[in-house]
Amino acid sequence: MVTSGKISFNPTNPDLETVRQIVFERLRRDERDWHQLDRTGEGFAPYVEYAGQNQMDWQNGRNRLAFLAEEMFWQLVVEGILTPGWNSDNLNLPWFHITQFGREVLASTEPQPYDPTAYLKRLQERVANPDPTVMAYLAEGLETLRKxxxxxxxxxxGIAAERVFLLLCESLEAALANAGEKATFAKLLARFSMKPKLDWVHNKIQQVQKQSSAGFPDNATIMIVAIYDLMRSQRxxxxxxxxxxxxxxxxxxFVNLQIFPRYYETAEETRKFLLSNPV
Incomplete structure (x- = not known):
């Protein structure tokens, strides 16, 4: 939770994902000066609001955060975001620096795959009632990326993307007004091969877009068909x-996980359109 521009931290019930968010925030805002492990926790003060009622509680919070931040440091080393050493005169711990890949991660816009809690929260804000199967595979994809x-x-x-696409296919089949099209598409859906389904959906989406239907996503062809085809091919x-x-x-x-939320959001916008608009 973020309050007054700071991230809340409860030392009696610490959460490593919250610690990750705090460390990321400090890395972004204190990149020039933070090159050494903070054993006191004092350097986190501008970014953290500690739970507690008095100075002793807050000091315990700083100590606990400093301890957990060091654990998070090693996670970020494994993920390729940080590495020991600052310069040729300080090659070892407690000095560290942000890798080139780490700079790209920190500079990237949301959604941020290396902050899975915020990533999934942001996705749930963009997609109402996300499919639990999609979310399960997506969470697994985020976890394995970090490792x-x-x-x-x-x-x-790729499996999460396929599930999104198949849900769209179900909605499209139900919305088809032409009996011949419905029968043809139903036969395609009964088969295992994805390429014919993808081609059929691509052609149908282009047809609907040409009709300039109000409420139909303008970028549906690119966001749904092209991106799913990319992920399917890789998988x-x-x-x-x-x-x-x-x-x-x-x-x-990293990039594929970044674009997935927009792909999912566009697919759900299309499904919402199909619920009330025969095509």
Whole structure:
């Protein structure tokens, strides 16, 4: 929770995800001066509001946060955001610096995959009643990204994206006004292959967009079809045996998780339109 521009921290019931948010906030705002592990916790004062009634409570809060922030430091090292050493004269701990990838993460706009609590909260603000299966695979994708399991993260995200697409297909089938189209699409949905379904949905969405239907997302073709096709291709490439070991760039996994909320939001806007508009 953020109050008065500060993040609330309760040392009697500490939450590592809250600690992550505090550390991220300090890294963003104190990048020039924070190069050394803070064993006192005093440097977090501008960013934290401690629970408690008196100075002793607040001091206990600072001590607890300093301890947990060091644990978070090692998590961020594993994630490639921080690394020990500041310069050629200070190569070891307690000195540290932000990696080039870390700078990209900290400078990126929301949603922020390396802050999963805020990421999922932001998604739930954009998508009312998100599908629990989508959220389960998405949460797994976020967790595996943080642990450096990039192939697993990409596969999990691909499954979440496929679930979103199939929910859209169900809504589209129900909204089809032409009996012939409905029968054709129903046969496609009964098959396992995704490519024919994707092509059919792409053509139908383009047709609806050309009619300039009020309430239909203008960017539906790009956001739904193109992005899902990208994620599907990546998932298929990684999810089947191959001669060479699979490889995923960390930056690619990161960007795909960043664009997923907009993809999901657009799909849900389209489903909402289809509920009351035969096509």
């Amino acid at each position: 450096g399991n990039l192939v697993a993260s990409t596969v999990m995200l 298929n490439e990684l999810g089947h045996p191959r001669e060479l070991p699979p490889r995923v760039k960390r930056e690619d996994a």
